[in-house]
Amino acid sequence: MASLTEDSATTGEEQGGVRRRDFINVAAASFAGVGAVTVVLPLINQMNPSADVLAAASTEVDVSAIAVGQAIKTIFRKQPLFVRHLTPEEIAAAEKEPVSNLRDPQTLEDRTKAGKKQWLVTMGVCTHLGCVPLGAAAGEIKGEFGGYFCPCHGSHYDTAGRIRKGPAPTNLQVPEYAFTSDTVIKVG
């Protein structure tokens, strides 16, 4: 650098202490910097989900065979999806609890479709660290609130899939879905 500085003294007139060589140095380094960042972007972005992973992102479920009080486990985006046909008692239990008492305040209405509040559709993924909660299949324990129970770190969900006890921060996620007919839902 020292020799460069000496050379540059002869290359042009100074303007307020700034030499032409300074401008060239800054411009060259900036240009190389922008180029480096441009190359880093694809190197980082390649780790995001690829097109084929994103393409398998919606699924249809026929719910006609699910009896009252029963639930099924199906797959949505390679993760478990719970579809539960709530009993009137379960609906009453979910509606009885004042929303202000909840960690993640939501009513059963917020979590179901209008006029279809007996159908609870949630991801089967504990919001703590991603285990599959128990309670969807027959005979599995449903936790202290009659909904779902995550065996990994002991989170209890109620009959609306809302977190009531344990380390999970939020309610079981309700994915985007719609009833395409009375008995078929399209998730995603």
Place this chain on the structure above:
Amino acid sequence: MSFPWANEYKPNNAFTRYLDERLPLPRFVYNAVGAGYPVPRNLNYFWNFGVLAGVALMVQIVTGIVLAMHYAAEGTVAFASVEHIMRDVNAGWFLRYAHANGASMFFIVVYTHIFRGLFYGSYKPPREMVWHLGLVIFLLMMATAFMGYVLPWGQMSFWGAKVITGLFGAIPLVGEPIQTWLLGGFAPDNAALNRFFSLHYLLPFVILGVIILHIWALHIPGSSNPTGVEVKTEQDTVPFHPYYTAKDGVGAALFFLLFASLIFFAPNMLGHPDNYIPANPMSTPAHIVPEWYFWPFYAILRAFTVDFFFIPAKLLGVLAMFASILLLFFLPWLDTSAVRSGHYRPLFRKFFWFGLVPCVIILAWCGGAPAEEPYVIISQLASAYYFAHFLIILPIISRVETPKPLPNSITEAVLAQAPGAKLQPAE
């Protein structure tokens, strides 16, 4: 670097003279781990574990490279390819058991090495950089071990990957995009398996690079020793070779004895039977536990069960777990006592043996236990002590403690243990 009385490398034939003038590699080795490196004469067997860690890394690299010749990192065949290694590949069972138990041996050795550093104050000036580089190696080891455990694509592999990448989901706002980015999908799948394999192959060589820096930084002040008194004269030291190459050889023999016992008599003792069930995204094992070497940290993660004001419990657990290791980077400034060795620090020694050591053992025990009472409350108390030990107790001890008188030199300490011996030069 090194002491003025260090032996000088002398090439003893025409070839080594030729080489020394062009690429002085033998000279470098001689000065690093040969007769040219003077080492305190009083090192005990705890000083074996640095070399043993190097041995363990070499075992992992060699067995890992040959296993990679038979393994397929693809979601549908990964599990089957591991079974292929176990049943069909010549000596495949041996190589895989050596690699899996080699990871445990590596952690046993490294935990002993860290224990040594904590008790004898090896983290104190002028060796802070050695300590920091060691912690970097430890973090890299944990990442490597975690990703390696995912590769067999059994139930514990899958759910371990899900839980650990779920930790990043706890970060506010950017957590979920980061988790998806790390996994290359919404749940662990082929994309995650492939990148974990790529990184699992890469990181051991990064570790090797940091180990070179670790040794480089160590050789500037030279090795510490059980008295914590710095080397003063030539008679305080002996050359690394043959004295400590021989002593490390004894340790290495015991290391391989224990290692072989695990491989041949209890190869699955430290593993989980669930990992012989192929990965199933639809069913969580009843009891997800990481490998034993992550238990203390897993206990700290799970110790947080209630929100603290606006910070959710999940984020607190994740922060505490990372903090429990990052905390150790600040150790040289938390422990301000000028005396290094725990031998001469009566108060420090009590809190070390009756506080920190049982605390870490209890955390490990809770981390391997299910997430229920009484383990939750015990891990909460132990986590609280862990942080209190480093952040409150250690700084206070350093100020109030009256250390025992230190020996004037390493030689004096050595001769004090051997009554009647005369003061004479080492060697």
